[in-house]
Amino acid sequence: MNKYYPNLFSPIRINGVRFKNRIIAAPTGMMDLTPDGRLTVFDVNYYELKAMGGAAAVTLGESITDTQTGESHNRQIHLDDPESMPGLTHVAMAIKRHGALANIELSHGGKYGGLNSIGGEGTADRTSYGPSEEDLPTGEHVYEMPVELIQHIVKAYGIAAKRVKDCGFDMINVHAGHGWLFNQFLSPVQNHRTDEFGGSLENRARFLMMALDECRKAVGPRFPIEVRMNGDDFMKGGMTLEDYVELAKLIEDKVDLFNISCGSHEEDGLFVRTHPHMFLKHGCNVYLAAEIKKHVNKPVAAVGAISTPELAEEIIASGQADMVEIGRELLADPYFPKKSMTGHADDITPCQRCYHCFENIVRSTSVECAVNPVIGHELDCKYYDPAPTTRKKVLIVGGGIGGMEAAITAAGRGHEVILCEKSDSLGGALKLAKYVDFKEALYELEQVFERRVRKAAVEIRYNTEVTPEYVMAEGPDVLIVAVGADPVIPHIPGVDRDNVILGVDAEAEIDKIGKKVAIIGGGLIGCETAINLGMQNRDVTIIEMRSELAPEANMFHKMAVQPMVEKYTTAMTGVAAKEFNEKGVVVKNVETGEEILVEADTIILSVGLRSRTEDVEKFEGLVDEYYPIGNCVKPGQVTGAIHDAYFVTRDL
Structure with a gap:
């Protein structure tokens, strides 16, 4: 038994x-x-x-x-x-x-x-x-x-x-x-x-x-x-x-x-x-x-x-x-x-439960999993796995999901691995998933990866800001940069008001959010943030300049998101935020020019992410084997970070 x-x-x-x-x-x-x-x-x-x-x-x-x-x-x-x-x-x-x-x-x-x-x-x-x-x-x-x-x-x-x-x-x-x-x-x-x-x-x-x-x-x-x-x-x-x-x-x-x-x-x-x-x-x-x-x-x-x-x-x-x-x-x-x-x-x-597997089958006729890079590559991962010819010193910058995957795979291949994280904990943006009930699996993913890093032969350095000078002093054979992306802050009058917060901080600062909420940006992250707040009995309005909500979501996940948006929020499309004030958001219809006030106690910015291009470029040329991965190259979902990290380090 x-x-x-x-x-x-x-x-x-x-x-x-x-x-x-x-x-x-x-x-x-x-x-x-x-x-x-x-x-x-x-x-x-x-x-x-x-x-x-x-x-x-x-x-x-x-x-x-x-x-x-x-x-x-x-x-x-x-x-x-x-x-x-x-x-x-x-x-x-x-x-x-x-x-x-x-x-x-x-x-x-x-x-x-x-x-x-x-x-x-x-x-x-x-x-x-x-x-x-x-x-x-x-x-x-x-x-x-x-x-x-x-x-x-x-x-x-x-x-x-x-x-x-x-x-x-x-x-x-x-x-x-x-x-x-x-x-x-x-x-x-x-x-x-x-x-x-x-x-x-x-x-x-x-x-x-x-x-x-x-x-x-x-x-x-x-x-x-x-x-x-x-x-x-x-x-x-x-x-x-x-x-x-x-x-x-x-x-x-x-x-x-x-x-x-x-x-x-x-x-x-x-x-x-x-x-x-x-x-x-x-x-x-x-x-x-x-x-x-x-x-x-x-x-x-x-x-x-x-x-x-x-x-x-x-x-x-x-x-x-x-x-x-x-x-x-x-x-x-x-x-x-x-x-x-x-x-x-x-x-x-x-x-x-993100439907990346279904979406990829329909789009490319090959199966792929958002969190398991081996799926779709079973044959080459089974037979093409040459042992490293030399043990290398691998320095990884950033302890988010991509950095952790790189550390796990590189250490598993026998390399000396140093993982540097500028904060006092691993996980990056995924740590915030703990505050959202329907993202419990995303938080558990972060926890699983963190446990794997701790079990692997990886030296973790917290509160460490990696600079070009730091890299030169450390002298790694391989440098992997996985520093993520920054939220885009739009140039809108009133954006620096106290009632305006970033979407990446919304779940962690839930107690600061009022009963009436306006979310600027109706992409997938904005919609999911709105649903989470709506589930908590807040009056949420999504303000999106495009004619469609969450256009980047795959067709299957969109089937799930749309009814939840309709149930828990009010969505306005084809309108642009013109001004933030103490009463809320002044929005302008992009076709008619009509302006109206959307009342809100709290305004949440969720208009996208911007790659940390400067952080990527400052490390160029320092090490022969240099690999920027994940959101710092192109903002996306966890899939890109995990897959990039796995296949880069698998070849070391």
């Missing part, structure tokens, strides 16, 4: 197959597949890393059973193509050689097989088939799926199930949630058929049940079949938790494991409930699994922002679920299971 998390690390048997613990790496898709839907060596290493980290099973996502009708974007695995088998075989072998089970999600986009999906493009020239005929607000037309096509897709599920079993997979996951094919047929909102596939719940579930039966026939009786289904559609007129309890009872004899999720990828705003955003509590969807578990005898898995071993242990120990499925956290730290099991939970890199 594991002495740290005994329930989480107890084995379980599902249809005779032993899972070494209760953690499944949830289905995640890859978009750096070949154009014909085949896995690459990069994908193999991506999934293998999760197995190396200790998960009991690793699940491939976005694997399409019938490409022509079901591929919802142009980067999904084609299970109906025999030529996909070599890649599938290699990934199954890679997962299994680390003691994990290989699982794969069998999916079909339904009507999105002929529409451009949020996840990509390339299918819109195909005919779109859904449960019923409909005209979408976009002007696109969806045709009712003929019974002959339903029967064809059912057979395709059986072929796909047999194929992946032949490739060495240990189980399959039939996707019936998130707005895809079976979820569309289940939904009373989308399914208006009058034949045997419409009307009653049993009729609406018939397609799914036929596919499950076909899969069972293809793989045999002693092969686990998992079903991924919603516990609530969170859609007016859609399936509710009570409906899904009845569905679970209907299909229980056909499946071995229930994976309970919710929502829809394609419905506006629901994506960020399916994949919970930072404003929602961790494990916010677990209650859905817990309720369904009360009504079935088969094991149930919970999913949705389960990011700590303490939460996972409590879910299993309390009987809310038999297993947990973890997605984004295993990008932030694939070794979450092993670290938890061995008593090193305080070294787990926390997921920020």
